[in-house]
Amino acid sequence: GAGVSQSPRYKVAKRGQDVALRCDPISGHVSLFWYQQALGQGPEFLTYFQNEAQLDKSGLPSDRFFAERPEGSVSTLKIQRTQQEDSAVYLCASSLATQGDRGGGGYTFGSGTRLTVV
Amino acid sequence: AQSVSQHNHHVILSEAASLELGCNYSYGGTVNLFWYVQYPGQHLQLLLKYFSGDPLVKGIKGFEAEFIKSKFSFNLRKPSVQWSDTAEYFCAVPDSWRNEKLTFGTGTRLTIIP
Numbered sequence: 001g002a003g004v005s006q007s008p009r010y011k012v013a014k015r016g017q018d019v020a021l022r023c024d025p026i027s028g029h030v031s032l033f034w035y036q037q038a039l040g041q042g043p044e045f046l047t048y049f050q051n052e053a054q055l056d057k058s059g060l061p062s063d064r065f066f067a068e069r070p071e072g073s074v075s076t077l078k079i080q081r082t083q084q085e086d087s088a089v090y091l092c093a094s095s096l097a098t099q100g101d102r103g104g105g106g107y108t109f110g111s112g113t114r115l116t117v118v
Numbered sequence: 119a120q121s122v123s124q125h126n127h128h129v130i131l132s133e134a135a136s137l138e139l140g141c142n143y144s145y146g147g148t149v150n151l152f153w154y155v156q157y158p159g160q161h162l163q164l165l166l167k168y169f170s171g172d173p174l175v176k177g178i179k180g181f182e183a184e185f186i187k188s189k190f191s192f193n194l195r196k197p198s199v200q201w202s203d204t205a206e207y208f209c210a211v212p213d214s215w216r217n218e219k220l221t222f223g224t225g226t227r228l229t230i231i232p
Binding site (some may be wrong): 004031043044045048056093098107108110111112 | 122124152154160161162163164167190208210213219220221222223224225
């Protein structure tokens, strides 16, 4: 598609509920990133995929967070047993560049999923 | 690990005023540097980027930024702002020279008064 598509745009979850957030990157983009943006803060890195390989998951805050990109295109971020501190906007971004490519970093972001845990 | 500081949290200017938003980073090696903008209700988009060469880079909508290596800075400037520049601005730097992972600053909210 023309841009990075994320769904749903808004999600309200009861504490303890599992949620799944979807990202559909730009076709052909090798790299895919998930970021978490709390209110009044900048985006914080969660995880990075190059094709289907998850090369970096150092930003995932706990083992309740899990991300996958099984066929190297669409990605899903899953949060199990949601907590109130998980409330944030979850951003997906994709890029043509790959790890080690100094021309990289020019991401295209999606509109994000705003997760509210009540 | 890289860190990025944006010292101006909220800036309020009148139209036609000049703008400078500060950005400082910690990594001392060769870096790529980025400014992203988020207009109200829209997604983050790339405003400009520096990879190498001329330290003064020009972006969209009349914005420019200057990379000063000795000061670890990459300040964003615009000579004359417009109401439509009202947005949140984020400076970002890769975690290391070979890494795609970006570290973002906390952002500066810019409000332009007509």
